[in-house]
Amino acid sequence: MIAVRMYDIIKHKRDGGALTKEEIEYFVSGVTDGSVPDYQAAALLMAVFLRGMDARETAELTLAMARSGETADLSGIQGVKVDKHSTGGVGDKTTLVAGPVAAACGVKVAKMSGRGLGHTGGTVDKLESIPGFRTALPPREFVDTVNRVGLSVIGQSGNLAPADKKLYALRDVTATVENASLISASIMSKKIASGADRILLDVKVGSGSFMRTAGQAEHLARMMVDIGARAGRRTAALLTNMDVPLGFAVGNTLEVAEAVETLRGHGPEDLTRVSLALASEMLYLAGKGSGESCQSQAREALASGAALEKFALMVETQGGDASAVRGLSPFPQAPYSRSVVSPRDGFITAMDAERCGTASVLLGAGRAKKEDPVDHEAGIRLLKKNGDAVSAGEPVALLYASREELFAAAEEVYLSSLSIGPEPPPETELILGRIEA
Ligand code: URA
Numbered sequence: 078m079i080a081v082r083m084y085d086i087i088k089h090k091r092d093g094g095a096l097t098k099e100e101i102e103y104f105v106s107g108v109t110d111g112s113v114p115d116y117q118a119a120a121l122l123m124a125v126f127l128r129g130m131d132a133r134e135t136a137e138l139t140l141a142m143a144r145s146g147e148t149a150d151l152s153g154i155q156g157v158k159v160d161k162h163s164t165g166g167v168g169d170k171t172t173l174v175a176g177p178v179a180a181a182c183g184v185k186v187a188k189m190s191g192r193g194l195g196h197t198g199g200t201v202d203k204l205e206s207i208p209g210f211r212t213a214l215p216p217r218e219f220v221d222t223v224n225r226v227g228l229s230v231i232g233q234s235g236n237l238a239p240a241d242k243k244l245y246a247l248r249d250v251t252a253t254v255e256n257a258s259l260i261s262a263s264i265m266s267k268k269i270a271s272g273a274d275r276i277l278l279d280v281k282v283g284s285g286s287f288m289r290t291a292g293q294a295e296h297l298a299r300m301m302v303d304i305g306a307r308a309g310r311r312t313a314a315l316l317t318n319m320d321v322p323l324g325f326a327v328g329n330t331l332e333v334a335e336a337v338e339t340l341r342g343h344g345p346e347d348l349t350r351v352s353l354a355l356a357s358e359m360l361y362l363a364g365k366g367s368g369e370s371c372q373s374q375a376r377e378a379l380a381s382g383a384a385l386e387k388f389a390l391m392v393e394t395q396g397g398d399a400s401a402v403r404g405l406s407p408f409p410q411a412p413y414s415r416s417v418v419s420p421r422d423g424f425i426t427a428m429d430a431e432r433c434g435t436a437s438v439l440l441g442a443g444r445a446k447k448e449d450p451v452d453h454e455a456g457i458r459l460l461k462k463n464g465d466a467v468s469a470g471e472p473v474a475l476l477y478a479s480r481e482e483l484f485a486a487a488e489e490v491y492l493s494s495l496s497i498g499p500e501p502p503p504e505t506e507l508i509l510g511r512i513e514a
Pocket residue numbers: 163164165191194245254259260261263264
């Protein structure tokens with residue numbers, strides 16, 4: 078038998094072939110044990126990005142990645158365990174709101190999250206902006222936290238889907254993120270390995286997401302829902318709007334602060350609505366009643382402060398300082414800020430959310446290279462959004478950074494994200510669809 082070589086696998090995909098199961102497994106195990114170097118893994122990722130994968134290759138890649146490490150044993154958690162995952166957006170802090178809301182309604186939320194990817198933020202980076210918060214919990218402590226608090230959010234710690242951990246970091250810096258097969262395999266390998274019974278996917282659509290059109294997002298959602306069903310997990314997807322950043326905060330600490338405001342009932346309307354829709358779906362998947370009943374349970378958990386209390390408890394249980402969450406001290410702020418002003422009069426008719434996210438990365442909130450640290454306090458506070466009237470010279474956003482020299486490039490990119498016209502744009506829908514197998 079001829080030995081499989083990474084060179085031939087790359088060439089096979091580069092020339093448009095469909096990879097065999099053996100080739101996919103060779104690649105995944107080589108990435109996991111380090112015998113495939115980053116440059117060959119990155120070359121194959123780019124070949125997949127350009128040539129695509131069919132449904133069989135995608136499912137085999139997902140399962141090989143899910144099996145690349147251990148599978149979490151959540152049998153010690155009583156009740157139905159629900160996980161939620163977003164395909165990635167800008168200002169997307171919905172996990173920090175929907176998770177506590179669902180937990181306050183009695184659902185066990187056992188969630189493994191990711192770090193920032195490309196121009197999008199990651200829940201792990203956001204939570205790590207809370208001093209002391211531990212996103213790497215040993216499996217036993219994760220199970221205990223979910224049992225005691227009802228909610229735990231951890232990073233891709235331990236040995237769960239280690240192939241995804243490596244590929245995710247490589248994709249982040251090699252422009253190979255926006256591919257439905259790679260996104261499906263990345264998300265679903267983690268979700269299968271992390272063991273929850275029910276999986277809710279938030280598939281983002283629009284300029285700030287990896288899927289620009291509803292058609293592309295629907296294709297991705299169907300792919301993931303089918304993989305979930307084949308793995309024996311009840312999986313549903315909501316398609317939600319990501320044409321404009323969600324809420325007004327982009328950047329790690331800024332987003333945690335906005336999520337806390339939302340849990341206090343004073344959050345931005347778009348963030349509140351999308352978070353409640355996701356929480357209601359989590360309740361529905363967990364069998365907590367009809368769609369309508371789940372929506373009213375979710376609203377009540379937010380209004381009563383029970384969800385805020387769940388979040389504070391999770392922060393404390395995972396070692397974090399919850400004083401800012403409990404309103405006893407302010408959230409930390411970056412040493413420098415600068416306003417961006419509107420170049421002319423008119424209405425904001427569009428915001429390219431990817432460029433808003435890139436501006437935030439340039440300020441330090443995301444990574445340029447995989448080993449880069451993130452600056453937790455860096456980011457953007459939007460002062461004006463789609464549909465708002467603006468006058469020339471009026472501030473439209475505040476940029477935050479730890480070094481003043483970062484402002485010029487970020488300001489240029491941020492301004493290039495705005496379209497300003499004579500009329501306000503038409504209203505857009507926030508929730509665009511629901512898909513279940
Ligand atoms: N989230 C993930 O975990 N992986 C992706 O590829 C995109 C979003």
